[in-house]
Amino acid sequence: MSIDWFTFTAQIINFLILVWLLSHFLYRPIINAMNDRQEQLVAEHNKAISAQQEAETVAATYRQKTDELAHAKDELLAEAGKEILQWKENHLHRARTEVDDAKTEWYHSLKREKEAFIREVRLLMANHVQQMSRRVLSEIANTEMQKGVIKTFMKNIGQIDEQQKCQLVSLLETSRHRVLVETAFPLDQSDRDLVTQFLHDFLGSEVGIDFEISTELICGMELHVAGYKIAWNINEPLEELEEEFVRTLNEEITLESVTDMSATT
Template identity: 25%
Template sequence: MNFDWTTFVLEFVNFIVLLWILRRFLYRPVLEVIQARQRKIEDQLRQADRSQMEALAAKEACERNMASWEKEKALARMELEKEIAAERQRLLARLTEEESERRAKQQAQEERERQEWMRTTEQQALELGSRFVVRLLERLASSELEARLISVALGDLGALPKSELEKLRSAMAEDSLEVSSGYPMAADRQEALAAAIGQAAGSEVNPTFKEDPSLLAGLRMHAGSWVLSANLRDELKFFRDVFSRGAS
């Protein structure tokens, strides 16, 4: 096999031309594409690094926010617990006050009911007592009881205070003395009564005696506005007035 230098040189020249063509029209564009791709990848890496750094910063900020939120939440929980405790105390105090008011009202109501019951019982007792006394005195009316009542009147007349005696003297100076009795009064008893009145008044008196059956028993002495009563009618009137006040 013979080596052909011309062919070798031509082939070598063709190879150099091919390299130049490849470098000129293929290698540089490919290299530029590769470089552009590399720059893009580097940009993406830098962007990824920035994103990673931003993510880390966001994560740290989020963690700080979470810690701050947990702290605020704990403080809010404490404040809420304080408010709940204060509201609970306020409600308990209100319930205690309302319970005290309810008990006070209940006690007041019970006291009013007790007072009403006592008043009703007293009225009933007074009514029964008054009716009993009225009926008893009406049945006891007699001349013998009148004699006793006259004796009582004489005792009361001797025990009159000075002010009443002065009223008696002033009334007798202006008006005559009248003595009414439920039964006819004997002359000796009239004289004894007139003597007792004169002794009490400090001067002789001549009273007018008359019979008044409405007195039932006993007597009534009056001169002007001065009155001394010791008879069943006035006593019954007293009990009827008491009964009427009790019933009202």
């Protein structure tokens, strides 16, 4: 069997032309389409990877922020707890201090009222005792006691020193040579004469003498010369006794207060 080389060659050429045509018009667009699709898939894959990485970054950032917020929340709660505890302690301390101060002030006020009441009662008792003493002494005063008062009065005047006597004499000029004698009881004429003669002899001049009765005196007599006074009466010892009683009372109350304060502290 002989080969038709022309036909064989023509078929080869046709095959090559077919291959070229298929390659140019069919395979190349398909390959290009496949390449484009592959590139698109790669791009989408890369985009997906980028999106995933971005999402992971965002998620990590969110977790970090969440952790930071949780930590900050714990710190804020802890700080708030400390501040609340401190506020509670401060207000409790202040409340206790105010209560203690109020209690102390109330105690001191009660003590002052008690001391004032005791002092007032004791002073009233002392005043009552003094008044009773004056009344009793005034009621029991008799002629013999009055004579003794006059003698004691003249004795006290006679015992003053020279300086006082000179001062007394010099004051007579101011009083126009008149003196005042006050007594707790009325003097009869003989007693007045006795006192008058004594004062004339003592002062060295016949001064004028006014006699008056004083309800303030108790079994006593007073000589007044231009504001100068020489006195003897039981009222003065009673007043001294009252002053001593009041002074002792105040010292006793003060000592009790100090003792109570020491006991409370």
